[in-house]
C-alpha cells in the first residue's frame with residue numbers, strides 16, 4: 702500500500718522522511734510509518750502475510766508492534782470515540798483540554814509524516830470544540846480527507862454517531 706502524505710515545508714515542522722521510507726527524520730527505523738510488508742522488506746525478511754488491496758490493509762498475525770495501518774485504525778477508534786463522547790455543552794475547561802490534546806497529538810503521533818500532515822490539516826481547519834456534534838463531524842471530515850488522500854472510500858458523516866456512539870440502527874451492535 703502506498704504510504705504518503707503531503708510534504709511541504711512549514712517552519713514549525715521537524716521534517717519528515719521521504720514517502721514510504723522506514724526511517725524518521727531522526728534516522729531511527731520507524732515501524733509505525735510503514736505497512737507491515739514494507740517493514741519486513743526493509744529488514745530483509747519475508748512477510749508472512751499476503752498483500753491485499755488498498756481497501757483492506759494487511760496486518761500482522763501475532764501481538765507485534767503496530768504498523769502504520771494498525772496504528773491508524775486503533776487511533777481513529779480513540780479519536781472518534783472521544784469525539785462521540787464529548788459533551789453537548791462543554792465547559793471552557795473541556796474545550797481547553799480537547800484543544801490541548803489534539804494539538805499535542807498532532808506532534809506526538811508516532812508516524813512523523815502522518816502527524817505532519819494532520820497538523821497542516823488542523824491548521825487549515827481548526828477543531829470546533831463547542832459541541833459533540835461539531836467535534837464529531839470535524840473528526841469525520843479530517844478522517845475523510847485522509848481516506849481521500851489514500852484512495853479509500855469516503856465515510857458518510859451523517860452516520861458518525863451510529864458508528865462511534867449509538868450503534869447501527871439495525872441493532873447489529875447489540
Ligand SMILES: Cc1cc2nc3c(=O)[nH]c(=O)nc-3n(C[C@H](O)[C@H](O)[C@H](O)COP(=O)(O)OP(=O)(O)OC[C@H]3O[C@@H](n4cnc5c(N)ncnc54)[C@H](O)[C@@H]3O)c2cc1C
Nearest residue numbers: 704705706770773774776777815818819841844845847856
Ligand atoms: C491522524 C492520522 C493520520 C494518518 N495519516 C496517514 C498518512 O499520512 N498515510 C497513511 O498511509 N496512513 C495514515 N493514517 C492511517 C490511515 O488513516 C488508516 O488508519 C490506515 O490506512 C488503516 O485504514 P483502514 O482501511 O483499516 O481504516 P481506517 O481508515 O483506519 O478507519 C477505521 C474505521 O473507521 C471508520 N471510518 C472510516 N472513515 C471514517 C470517517 N471519515 N469518519 C468516521 N469513521 C470513519 C470505518 O468504520 C473504518 O473501518 C493516519 C491515521 C491517523 C489517525
